[in-house]
Amino acid sequence: MSVKEAAKTLVKLLDAVPKERLTTLSLKEVQLYRYRPLAGLKNPENNQKASISDIVAKVNPYSIKEPQLTKEEHVTEEDILQQIKSLKSINSNQYRDYYNPGDKLLKPKGHPEYYERLLAEINGESKENLITGMRTVMLGK
Amino acid sequence: MLRISNIYQRPVFAILRQTRANSSFIQQPKPLNTIDKRSPSQIANSSTLDIEVPQNKAPVKPKKKRPLLSDSKYEQQGYQLPSYAKNIGEWVIKLLMIDMDKVRAGPIAGSVYYAECKRQGLQFEDEPLSDTAYFFYEDIKLPKTFSQWFQITALHQWMLSVRMRAMPFKYGRNYQQKLVDRFFRDMQLRLADEMNVNSSRISDQYLKDYNSQLRGLVCSYDEAFATDDITLAQALWRNLFNAQKNVDITHLEAMVKYVRGQLYVLSKMSDRDFAFGKFKFVSPNELILKFTPEQEAEMLKRANEEYNFEINGKKPIPSEKSKLSYEN
Numbered sequence: 001m002s003v004k005e006a007a008k009t010l011v012k013l014l015d016a017v018p019k020e021r022l023t024t025l026s027l028k029e030v031q032l033y034r035y036r037p038l039a040g041l042k043n044p045e046n047n048q049k050a051s052i053s054d055i056v057a058k059v060n061p062y063s064i065k066e067p068q069l070t071k072e073e074h075v076t077e078e079d080i081l082q083q084i085k086s087l088k089s090i091n092s093n094q095y096r097d098y099y100n101p102g103d104k105l106l107k108p109k110g111h112p113e114y115y116e117r118l119l120a121e122i123n124g125e126s127k128e129n130l131i132t133g134m135r136t137v138m139l140g141k
Numbered sequence: 142m143l144r145i146s147n148i149y150q151r152p153v154f155a156i157l158r159q160t161r162a163n164s165s166f167i168q169q170p171k172p173l174n175t176i177d178k179r180s181p182s183q184i185a186n187s188s189t190l191d192i193e194v195p196q197n198k199a200p201v202k203p204k205k206k207r208p209l210l211s212d213s214k215y216e217q218q219g220y221q222l223p224s225y226a227k228n229i230g231e232w233v234i235k236l237l238m239i240d241m242d243k244v245r246a247g248p249i250a251g252s253v254y255y256a257e258c259k260r261q262g263l264q265f266e267d268e269p270l271s272d273t274a275y276f277f278y279e280d281i282k283l284p285k286t287f288s289q290w291f292q293i294t295a296l297h298q299w300m301l302s303v304r305m306r307a308m309p310f311k312y313g314r315n316y317q318q319k320l321v322d323r324f325f326r327d328m329q330l331r332l333a334d335e336m337n338v339n340s341s342r343i344s345d346q347y348l349k350d351y352n353s354q355l356r357g358l359v360c361s362y363d364e365a366f367a368t369d370d371i372t373l374a375q376a377l378w379r380n381l382f383n384a385q386k387n388v389d390i391t392h393l394e395a396m397v398k399y400v401r402g403q404l405y406v407l408s409k410m411s412d413r414d415f416a417f418g419k420f421k422f423v424s425p426n427e428l429i430l431k432f433t434p435e436q437e438a439e440m441l442k443r444a445n446e447e448y449n450f451e452i453n454g455k456k457p458i459p460s461e462k463s464k465l466s467y468e469n
Contacts (some may be wrong), residue, residue, distance in 0.1 A: 096369055100173075
């Protein structure tokens with residue numbers, strides 16, 4: 001397998017990664033942008049990717065600079081195969097399944113609905129209204 | 142007067158709460174009994190990709206170092222409370238029937254656990270790194286800055302607060318509060334003493350910034366904890382890895398394994414042990430394996446020997462009393 005073919009496999013795998021739901025800052029997009037040229041594919045033009053400095057600039061009076069890299073990256077075939085192996089391992093959810101914390105942490109005694117409420121809000125399936133919001137602020141759950 | 146908790150007893154709200162509890166967004170893990178037999182640091186080191194570490198322009202060069210626990214004389218190393226003061230203390234606790242589980246939040250979460258979180262990523266210029274600090278700064282190649290230390294500490298603090306959520310509400314909440322309070326108090330002093338930020342306006346600005354970062358990271362890690370590994374990798378990349386473009390996915394994998402492993406160990410700890418400050422983070426050089434049923438039975442037996450009054454016959458002194466469960 002050449003670098004190009006390996007990079008193509010990696011791009012294909014990255015394409016299948018779900019998008020972040022909380023923010024526009026995306027691991028998937030940034031990595032696609034990095035590996036597409038290696039796979040001989042073109043990056044989309046006018047691609048307005050959010051970077052961390054844009055996000056900081058929105059909320060802060062001061063700005064931060066992104067670290068400037070001084071040298072070009074040299075990626076070998078072995079490197080890309082390693083990345084593919086790791087991405088597959090993350091995608092297989094083996095760590096979540098093996099280190100299953102069980103209902104003790106996923107439905108915590110102090111606040112059993114915590115994760116369900118959070119995920120419902122993030123997925124947009126149920127919105128918190130004023131009363132439930134006030135209740136959470138005042139009672140803490 | 143109508144209280145909000147009363148409103149919640151009404152039937153409409155009861156139905157609302159039920160429907161919410163029935164919907165399941167939490168992805169149920171499948172049973173799995175085998176795992177990659179490498180420790181997180183071995184995974185991180187298996188990578189061949191040459192990552193350029195951004196130049197460090199803000200090393201931690203302290204004039205004086207902050208103590209790990211606190212400035213209080215009671216927490217100095219080797220301090221012993223005189224026995225008459227101890228006896229008076231025990232007597233007061235017994236007489237006023239003080240709830241020690243509440244009191245313990247300060248010295249345990251606010252001091253012991255905060256020190257444990259702080260220790261993980263602590264580094265100073267020209268000083269050798271500890272085991273865990275070596276993992277974060279050398280193995281997964283994070284920049285050696287104050288903000289990076291904040292991210293590492295906040296990650297560990299989040300892991301502890303996940304466990305605190307599983308304690309009875311009034312105690313767990315108190316533990317979380319004490320931990321965060323102490324975190325920001327110590328950061329303020331570290332900025333002044335160790336980072337030489339002399340203007341309080343500037344250090345306040347930093348603290349506000351760290352506060353909003355903390356809120357964001359707790360939300361994204363919580364989302365990731367209840368969903369899957371790729372979401373956790375994304376959350377770690379955005380926060381711990383500062384959304385750097387030349388990230389190595391193998392490093393992300395090592396971190397996912399590290400975080401999930403720690404949370405597994407936390408989930409196996411009883412409320413009592415955890416509340417007494419017995420938890421220590423497992424070194425990234427070690428592989429965490431699942432407990433076998435025999436090991437869990439052994440743990441329960443030892444807990445009984447230690448805490449069960451009927452088995453060990455030792456009546457706990459007032460300051461060591463606790464209502465928290467030692468069996469879960």
